[in-house]
Amino acid sequence: MQSLHVNGYDMPYLDVGEDRDRPPLVCVHGSLSDFRVWGCVLGPLTQRHRMIVPSLRHFFPAKWNGVGDTYSIAQHVSDVIAFIEKLELGPVDLMGHSRGGHICFRVAQQRPDLLRRLVLAEPGGELDASLDPDYAGGPSPLLARFTASAGKIAAGDIDGGLAVFVDTLEGAGTWPRLPAMVKQNLRDNAYTLIGQVRDNRPPFSKADAESIKMPTLFVLGARTKGLLPKVLHALAAHVPYSKTAIIPNATHPMFEQAPQKYCEVVLDFLAG
Template identity: 70%
Template sequence: MQTLRVNGYDMAYLDIGSGHGPPLVCVHGSLCDFRIWSAILGPLTQRRRVVAVSLRHFFPEHWDGVGDTYSIAQHVQDVTAFIEQLADEPVDLMGHSRGGHISFRVAQRRGDLLRRLVLAEPGGELDASLDPEYKAGPSPLAAMIAAAAEKIAAGDVDGGLELFMDGLEGHGAWKRFPATTKQLLRDNATTLIGQTRDQRPPFSRADAESIKVPTLLIGGANTKGTIPKVLHALAAHIPHARAEMIPGTTHPMFEQAPQRYCEIVLDFLAS
């Protein structure tokens, strides 16, 4: 593990592999950290240099959930500054879930820093320009996050994580997770408290149309809820975007089908 001083914060990251081409910078999702990419590091690093970051307040930091320095805006600023310091040339950027949202916003603001963009089921909501069924106010996902965060803040960490993961992956998901996955989520549980104050902007049609970087959207064919709706709406409006769905997988598709995921990503990055 290494660290890079970014916007007054020591941003932890893994730097693995020495393949051809620019670095592939990987941004994790909610409740995760750079360790979440472990299933695909082997295949990816055979051909690419992979730089997996941990966002501000995620493991290896053990944050108490207090303060106003956890937000989409802060994480976008941090990832942008990290890329600026990491490389003298445009990089490839890959983000999953919340990390996909962050990566999208980096591409929107600083597309000059990127060569290719991979969005693995980017997290977020659609506004009325992309969703004819849009309704103002908190989304069901935001309500679920708030309820889970309340339990975590009260000290019931496993109860809050069970509520969140079962809501995302279906009833009983938390109980089915292996011990290593549960511990990774516990290590980052307090970040869900920060996420309740996130003020994450919804995706708009204008946002999608502003992306000029070649983009791959990749998802699990069996993912439930609004996440697939977001993926397909963005794929339809990001210029020249490509979408791939992996059969038999859900939101953590790169853990469930690592070989196929890597084949799709490496093919796109080589194009």
């Protein structure tokens, strides 16, 4: 594990594989996660690409208590931009999952000069009225559930809070069925959810989508339910140079459930 000092914070990262005359692939994890989540795809992807995989501010291996105002979408976007700049490797390929996909989308908006290609695996977020005729404004419909989850965590009921979060995304009864290692990784990042409910992330707009000019791959789990598929399809319809790949029989953690298929579609896109 290495680290880069960005915006006053030592950002830890893994650097795996060789350059192979291609841009490196920088990977940004999602909520309650960290650089370990990419472990199941490191092998296949590093056969062709150098992978640089950071853990965002306050995520494992950091130990954060949820106090302070340095956890936000804006902070993490700024950190990823500074991280890529400090690498001094020229334009990179950037891949993000869930909340990390939202961060990567905003990086692509703000600093397209830093990127060659963009991979967004079910980016998290909401849609404004320009993309969703049913938009009513106000907080995300998921926010109340995530706030309840964060409240349990803040009160010391880590597993209870994580169960609310996981079951909200994947369906009732999911938490007890998770493998022990996955549960522990979630526990290691539990307090970041306290910061996340204060994110106040702006919804995606049609103008946002149209501003993404680099080739972009959207990746969707065929069995993912709820808001995520709606957001993905709305963005993909308006990002000019985009394509969408669907991973059969997979839900939101699609690269953990179907790593071989996920790597196939990503490698094919990056080779284009």
